[in-house]
Amino acid sequence: MAAHAARGRSGGRPTLEEVAARAGVGRGTVSRVINGSPRVSAATRTAVEAAVAELGYVPNTAARALAANRTDAIALVVPEPETRFFAEPYFSDVLRGVGAQLSETEMQLLLIFAGNDQRRQRLAQYLAAHRVDGVLLVSVHADDPLPDLLAQLEIPAVISGRRSAEEALPSVDSDNFAGACSAMRHLMARGRTAIATITGRLDVYGAQRRLDGYRAALEDAGRTVDERLIAQGDFTEEGGRRAMRELLAARPDLDAVFAGSDVMAAGARQALREAGRRIPDDVALVGFDDSAIARHMDPPLTSVRQPIEEMGRAMIDLLLAEIADSRPAAARRLERRQLVLPTELVERDSS
Numbered sequence: 001m002a003a004h005a006a007r008g009r010s011g012g013r014p015t016l017e018e019v020a021a022r023a024g025v026g027r028g029t030v031s032r033v034i035n036g037s038p039r040v041s042a043a044t045r046t047a048v049e050a051a052v053a054e055l056g057y058v059p060n061t062a063a064r065a066l067a068a069n070r071t072d073a074i075a076l077v078v079p080e081p082e083t084r085f086f087a088e089p090y091f092s093d094v095l096r097g098v099g100a101q102l103s104e105t106e107m108q109l110l111l112i113f114a115g116n117d118q119r120r121q122r123l124a125q126y127l128a129a130h131r132v133d134g135v136l137l138v139s140v141h142a143d144d145p146l147p148d149l150l151a152q153l154e155i156p157a158v159i160s161g162r163r164s165a166e167e168a169l170p171s172v173d174s175d176n177f178a179g180a181c182s183a184m185r186h187l188m189a190r191g192r193t194a195i196a197t198i199t200g201r202l203d204v205y206g207a208q209r210r211l212d213g214y215r216a217a218l219e220d221a222g223r224t225v226d227e228r229l230i231a232q233g234d235f236t237e238e239g240g241r242r243a244m245r246e247l248l249a250a251r252p253d254l255d256a257v258f259a260g261s262d263v264m265a266a267g268a269r270q271a272l273r274e275a276g277r278r279i280p281d282d283v284a285l286v287g288f289d290d291s292a293i294a295r296h297m298d299p300p301l302t303s304v305r306q307p308i309e310e311m312g313r314a315m316i317d318l319l320l321a322e323i324a325d326s327r328p329a330a331a332r333r334l335e336r337r338q339l340v341l342p343t344e345l346v347e348r349d350s351s
Helices: 016-023 027-034 042-055 061-067 082-087 089-102 117-128 146-153 176-189 205-220 237-250 262-274 292-296 308-324 329-333
Strands: 073-078 108-113 134-138 157-160 171-174 195-199 230-232 256-259 284-289 302-305 338-341 344-346
Touching (some): 027 042, 117 146, 134 146, 134 308, 195 205, 195 237, 284 292
Parallel strands (some): 073 108, 073 134, 195 230, 195 256, 256 284
């Protein structure tokens, strides 16, 4: 019986009209139920769902997407080289959260790298053809032209990490300022007096806010900010190692380091060991991200946890809301959706 019901009258796949006839409703009602419209009574929805199950009807998602001028695809755009993407746990954690949340929809995810001018140009052509319904942007620098391009094309987009305090795009970020403050308060409570910091690239707003938190915590404690204890890194292990060597040369008496990422903290640890400094006996070390790197370092690294997977999930929720919003892009921009998630210090043996 079920095997015969799964075939339409013509012997092929069951049609929308056949589902409507089985349920005793109109074709439009079936379409509303399949597309999740709330404008359907519970009894009607139950009847349509039963007819769909009995006939084995499978919606033609391609036709639905075409009719709605949709592609059912989202692009996750990373304006960085692949080497950085695969070296830093931050990116894989964001991707995990995005993928988990997107798995509950019919959307497909495209991963696109745009780490140089040639790739950005190809991406611009791809986006101009409106081949995706929306874009997630991860690790965007202040001068990156991609956000402005998306605004011009009126493609819904959500950014991970604001470019500035006046970010125009919907964004999801962690509280970088509060996270840095908590790291500094922890180090000062441990009796550390010459606390250095290794920043990320300062054209990244999150790195700026972590540096702001470092300065504010010292000032709130009545301490002077010594510029010799501030070195700029670039979120890479080599950058952390190089910055740590600079700090040791400038202030050999430093007794703690707050690194703006776990990856840079790993580089700093190597430089400290090369200089014969013990962690945490001689120099306490704190990172940022609370990635797998932090847990597997020797000694395990105290780190500020930002909820990266949750950030990925929240980005999808924001983007789907943007895609579903039928208002003009200018009207949507007036209602800036900015989400900042809390951070938490995870104490381990390095401090």
